[in-house]
Amino acid sequence: MEVGLSDTRFLSKIATSDGHGENSPYFDGWKAYDANPYHHQNNPSGVIQMGLAENQLSFDLIQEWIANHPEASICTPQGVFDLKEIALFQDYHGLPEFRYSIANFMSRVRGTRVKFDPSRIVMSGGATGAHETLAFCLANHGEAFLVPTPYYPGFDRDLKWRTGVELIPIDCESSNNFMVTLEALEYSYNKAKESNIKVKGLLITNPSNPLGTFFDKETLKTLVTFINDKNIHLVCDEIYSGTVTNENKFVSIAEILEEFPTICDHNLIHIVYSLSKDMGFPGFRVGIIYSYNDTVVNIARKMSSFGLVSTQTQHMIASMLSDNEFVDNFIRESRIRLAHRHDMFTNELAQVGIGCLESNAGLFFWMDLRRFLKEPTFESEMIFWRTIISEIKLNVSPGSSFHCKEPGWFRVCFANMDDVTVMVALERIKSFVHQTRMLDEIKTLGKIKTKKQCWQNNLQLKLSSRRLEDIMSPHSPLKSPMLQAQY
Numbered sequence: 001m002e003v004g005l006s007d008t009r010f011l012s013k014i015a016t017s018d019g020h021g022e023n024s025p026y027f028d029g030w031k032a033y034d035a036n037p038y039h040h041q042n043n044p045s046g047v048i049q050m051g052l053a054e055n056q057l058s059f060d061l062i063q064e065w066i067a068n069h070p071e072a073s074i075c076t077p078q079g080v081f082d083l084k085e086i087a088l089f090q091d092y093h094g095l096p097e098f099r100y101s102i103a104n105f106m107s108r109v110r111g112t113r114v115k116f117d118p119s120r121i122v123m124s125g126g127a128t129g130a131h132e133t134l135a136f137c138l139a140n141h142g143e144a145f146l147v148p149t150p151y152y153p154g155f156d157r158d159l160k161w162r163t164g165v166e167l168i169p170i171d172c173e174s175s176n177n178f179m180v181t182l183e184a185l186e187y188s189y190n191k192a193k194e195s196n197i198k199v200k201g202l203l204i205t206n207p208s209n210p211l212g213t214f215f216d217k218e219t220l221k222t223l224v225t226f227i228n229d230k231n232i233h234l235v236c237d238e239i240y241s242g243t244v245t246n247e248n249k250f251v252s253i254a255e256i257l258e259e260f261p262t263i264c265d266h267n268l269i270h271i272v273y274s275l276s277k278d279m280g281f282p283g284f285r286v287g288i289i290y291s292y293n294d295t296v297v298n299i300a301r302k303m304s305s306f307g308l309v310s311t312q313t314q315h316m317i318a319s320m321l322s323d324n325e326f327v328d329n330f331i332r333e334s335r336i337r338l339a340h341r342h343d344m345f346t347n348e349l350a351q352v353g354i355g356c357l358e359s360n361a362g363l364f365f366w367m368d369l370r371r372f373l374k375e376p377t378f379e380s381e382m383i384f385w386r387t388i389i390s391e392i393k394l395n396v397s398p399g400s401s402f403h404c405k406e407p408g409w410f411r412v413c414f415a416n417m418d419d420v421t422v423m424v425a426l427e428r429i430k431s432f433v434h435q436t437r438m439l440d441e442i443k444t445l446g447k448i449k450t451k452k453q454c455w456q457n458n459l460q461l462k463l464s465s466r467r468l469e470d471i472m473s474p475h476s477p478l479k480s481p482m483l484q485a486q487y
Helices: 025-035 059-068 080-087 096-110 126-138 182-193 217-230 255-261 296-306 311-321 324-351 378-392 419-471 481-486
Strands: 121-125 142-148 166-170 199-205 233-237 269-274 288-293 364-368 409-414
Touching: 025 142, 025 199, 025 378, 059 311, 059 324, 080 096, 096 121, 096 288, 096 311, 096 324, 121 126, 121 296, 126 199, 126 296, 166 233, 166 269, 182 481, 199 217, 199 311, 217 233, 217 255, 255 269, 269 311, 324 364, 364 481
Parallel strands: 142 166, 142 199, 199 233, 233 269
Antiparallel strands: 121 288, 269 288, 364 409
């Protein structure tokens, strides 16, 4: 019997499952943008992409450095002499100069308050590959990680799809700015135990995606103490650490371990990093695992052979990130530009009554549109989100796709577009708000008018009735039962 190529019965369960998560609203928004992308000349009425956390605000600095250092690339006359050495086989440890430069960059992003050991740097194909590799290293099929909500939708793919690992949400609330509390940690941990699910770790993003906030030192100490008491792992995703606009306030988990060396078993701590957000290099697929556990480092390095960073990329990155003057200037200037764009965007929204969670990190902000929902439900959130996509023509991501427990929150990315597109997006939002207010006023006036008309009609009826009563004497013929029956 001839089998059709589309018959999934003869393919693997993993490959044909929905584990990748492409059916979520998070990815549906991207599809809407791909089908009708905005362009200020070619398609001015198209969908503006505000669902992509990409940092394009300082790319001119990178282009300038590359133009001034042609020897960093093996594809130029100045760098071609290194072609053979770079193009031949390299093991999965990575180029020594690459690991050194990454460790140096991670330190400088954190204000040189902590140093990183190059021998603990394990490369991977982006943060996606790093998270999956760690999941394979730390947990078995059916075991779980606790994750504070709201959290990045891609985690459902990165950690779960091929590993069989589960994610258990730790519900956080807007009443305390979505901070993680010890009570919420304990509750989720105990609920997992009651369901006979073995918890192997806690996963946090610091700074947070989608909130744009980060943990203070005391909260980090609480988290570290918690995982140490439970003897579970702590995976810290710090891929947005270079986007913090106030660098002195950000605290890395590495700083906690250095300042409080006996607070926990260091073997339980692992950091995920990449150059996708801080440098704006998502296409280079540079992901990093930094573990304090020697066994995890060795195992992850073996597993990294399935997702290595090309040596050509390693070579160029090593040259660029070893230039401390460039690195320090880039980090400083990038923070200034991100802060300006963030403040400009949120201030403009505030003028039309749209609030956002206070934040100073990330490439996005957490927008509060709860008052625009007809009802405080996720169904109403999805109806409104479809309006945003189809009528306002903006791809912003609904909070439900981030597992937020409160409907009406949306993540808005602001660093992946030029200034012209920003102004168009803001004008569309303002226009929508003004139209909504006008409709509300018209409805309100209509209700008042309707109520006034009803009141006048009722009053007229009452007055007519009173006049009738007044003119009717006890002996009036209108009081006759015969006459009343005729009316």
